[in-house]
Amino acid sequence: LITAVNGVDMMGAKTVPGAGDDPAAPTGVFPEDGAITVRVTGVGRGTVFPVLYRNGGDSTFLEIDDAGVPVELYSVGAPFGVFQPDTQPRAPRVVPVDGTATYVVEGLDDQQAYRVTLVVADNVVAPGDGSGVFVDGDANGAADAGASENIALITEVNGVAIAGAKTVPDGADDPADPTGVFPVDGRIVVVVTGVAAGTVYPVAYTNRGDSTFLEIDGDGVPTEPYSVGGAVSVSAGPVVRPEDTQTIAVSETVDYTITGLDDAQAYRVTLVIDTNVQRAPDGSGVFEDRDGNGAADSGPSDRVAWITMLNDAPVAAGTRTVPAGNDDPANPTGVFPVDGAIRITLTGVGAGTVYPVAYVNAGASTFLELDFDGVPTEAHGVGGAIDVRGPDVQPTGGRIIGVDASADYTIDGLDDDTAYRVTLVVSANVAVNADRSATFVDGDGNGAADAGPSENIGLITRVNGLAIDPGAKTVPGGDDDPAAPTGVFPVDGRITVRITGTGAGTLRPVAYANGGASTFLEIDGDGAPIERYGVGGTLRVVDAPLVEPAADRMVGVAATTNVRVRGLVDTRAYRITLVVADNITPAGDGTATFVDGDANGAADAGPSENVALITMINGLLVDPGAKTVPDGGDDPADPSGIFPVGGEITLQITGVGAGAVYPVVYSNGGASTFLEIDAGVPTELYGVGGAIIVPAP
Known part of the structure; x- marks a missing residue:
């Protein structure tokens, strides 16, 4: 507000003289010796500009055109900023003994020194808006902080650790030249550490009175710029x-x-x-x-x-x-x-x-x-x-096997005296969260998880080393008496199961302690089990070799690239060949049709050896490189081949000359060692990977 004009004090006003007089004969402030002097006093935080203008228009306001430009003689002075401390957060906080709470005091002048103190809750009424009314027990015109040092101490200021203090800076210095804490970028950050049970309030203020304390009037209201933060309560327990x-x-x-x-x-x-x-x-x-x-x-x-x-x-x-x-x-x-x-x-x-x-x-x-x-x-x-720990079904990562191949799972964290059931659930019927909890589908609304037709994907064929013949989707099978359910008992807290692929699809193994009204895994209305359970990783069963990567990629002459083939059976021999791009039409899903130029009922690989060669199989060198491994024409009744390790075969392929080839893997089960086809479609189990492109030099 403007509080003085030409040396004469006045009631604060935003405009002098006040608006509302006759525009034809407006009043105003008259200069003295060609000058007008005004005093501006800060009221609240913010910034204003003093504007002087000659009132010569249709009103007493400063008139402007459509572009906002004044049409009267005027001048704008430098901005006048008012700084008011604002201590955040204002919400109450609870910390244990030795626990900390951080407060930020904002809206400050970097050139001004401030003080921060802790006031006991009994000595201030703080409504939570940054204001407060303080106690002055000794009637010295200053707020009484009380014994706040027995409850909490300020232990860090602007990132610098200090010896614990109830007020910073500590002590009573010269009010005419008071010390203080200087803001950094308009902020002061303090850390308060709990000492003992009780509650205190952090208070920041500008020291501009007759003492270094926060001065207040007869009603307990501060007469200096200040701000009260949220209470910090120190709890000794639990x-x-x-x-x-x-x-x-x-x-x-x-x-x-x-x-x-x-x-x-x-x-x-x-x-x-x-x-x-x-x-x-x-x-x-x-x-x-x-x-x-x-x-x-x-x-x-x-x-x-x-x-x-x-x-x-x-x-x-x-x-x-x-x-x-x-x-x-x-x-x-x-x-x-x-x-x-x-x-x-x-x-x-x-x-x-x-x-x-x-x-x-x-x-x-x-x-x-x-x-x-x-x-x-x-x-x-x-x-x-x-x-x-359990039931802790491992592994939790995804796996791929072929039809007739097997994968082993372990279930740990079990009670040897509790009977468990293990079932296979189609992946579409279970959603697993990051914390490995899961929800299940209950399509028939009977309060139990629906396993789905998992037997069409895989069967449990061994439990704790004992064969299950025929395989089962759930062990023990059947619907026994829930009051005395059968089950699988752990050995040293563990159950092991083997799952054998039966058809293409994806499932998850689920183990649970059968303790409900039925032998099924019981779930609530949200699909969450109400019995103790664990879910393993996905098991994808493929009915043909899965050749990866499926995307095309480039390799230079004499450079190498790797191919991974999964979904294989370890006891089955496979052949791998490279087929030139002109002789194959891939469908993009691992299948393809092939050219049979000599009409011998077998796919023509073409001169793929001029483009690339297989130079390593399962970590073993193939020297010299070959377009097909194993090479040569062996006995179809007893064909040689490459045997997978852990259901996989890995290949290294080396570029030879410009062109493109496709890696093809197949199980040799026909009348010859070649990939046999009918109208271009293979009649043997096979898989096709992405193209290997060797660019011209």
Whole structure:
């Protein structure tokens, strides 16, 4: 506001003289000796420009044309900026002893020194908008910080660690030339560290009064520019131990103890999935709030572990939170400590990792409430993770085998006294998440996972070293008595299964403990299993050799490229040949039609040896290189061939001269060692890879 004109004080105004007089005879400010002097006083944060103009138009305002250019005589002075501290965040925060909270004071003048102090909660009323009314117990005209150093200390300023202090800079210096903290790019960043239980407020201010303290009027309102940040409450508990990771198998248990509690205070204990919390070494946590409701998301932790014992008493039905349910926040139920402690027992349910979290329910809901950074605003503690191993079906990565070939899986983390079932589920009927939890299709609405026609893709042919003949999609097979279900018993916590391909398609092996109303894997309305289970990686069964890469690629003369052939049977011999591009029409899906120029019922490879040669098979040199391996014409009744290793054959192909060839792999089962065809279509099991193009020099 303008507060003085030509040396005469006035009530603050944005315009002098005030608008509203007669444009025909407007009033105004008259110069003295050709000059006008005005004093501008800051009111709130922002920037204004002083504008002087000669009022000669149709109104007392500064008149402008359509382009915004004044049509009256005028002048604009330099901008006048008002700096007002703004301390963020303003939301309350909770930290444990030795925990930290960071505050940023913005809107500052880099040339101005500021002070930051911590004020005990009893000495300030802060509505959360940055303002405050302060106590002046000794009536010295300054805010009383109180013994805030017993609750928290400022331990870092603008990235520089300092000895803990309640005020920075510390001490009472000369008000006429006060020291202070200088902003960097208009900001001061302070870190506050908890000392003992209690609550303080960070207050930043410009020291421009008669003392280095924050000066206030008779109503407790500061007379200097200032800002109050959100309260930081230091909590001495809960402490959840053990604090290191506990690894157990499904059905095994681990005990946790929560200490540092008030016997008269009710607490809640919940399990949070590992992807939803980051635990700090001091036992505090930062949580995910994926639905934006201001509360921590526990995630599907009940698929990993349950709380099954509380203060040495069984929990009737395992749960992820005690007490369960949404009660009245104004009068919440909870778990009361015994001699300052709560004891819980967790039982593994399914593969995954969760963290036990204890907290005081003091907010607007029964959930653990968070600020916008995911930091709890209620006293809390996070224990060490519980890592449940099983059923842990390995491998979890995708695999490819051929029809009649086999793949082995191991299932770990099991209880030797529990009977399990293993089933094969078509991949379209199961969705696996990043944490290896899964949801299943229940097409007939019977509350059980639908395996689908997995027997058309693969069968379990061996369990724990014992042959299953004939193979089965589920072991044990049949629909036995759920009250006394049969099953497969682990040996030293492990079950091994072998799956043999029966037809093209993709499936997943699933293991589960049969504990429900049927022998099937029971699921809830969302498709999530309600029994302990584990899911392995995909098993793709192909009914023809899969030659990779399928895309065309270029290779120079004397340069090499590699080809990988999967989906093979280790006991079957294969032949590999290179076919010139003119003699093959690939379909792009691993199939093709071939030329039979001499009408002998076999594909013509053409002079592919002039373009490229096979120079290595399964790591062994082929010297000299060959267009077909094995080379030559052997006995069709007992053909030689290349045997896969682990269902695969690897090739190295070397460029010879300009042209293009296609690698073709086939199982030699006809009347000759060549790839036999009918109307250009092979009559033997085969696969085609992408073209190998050798450019001209």
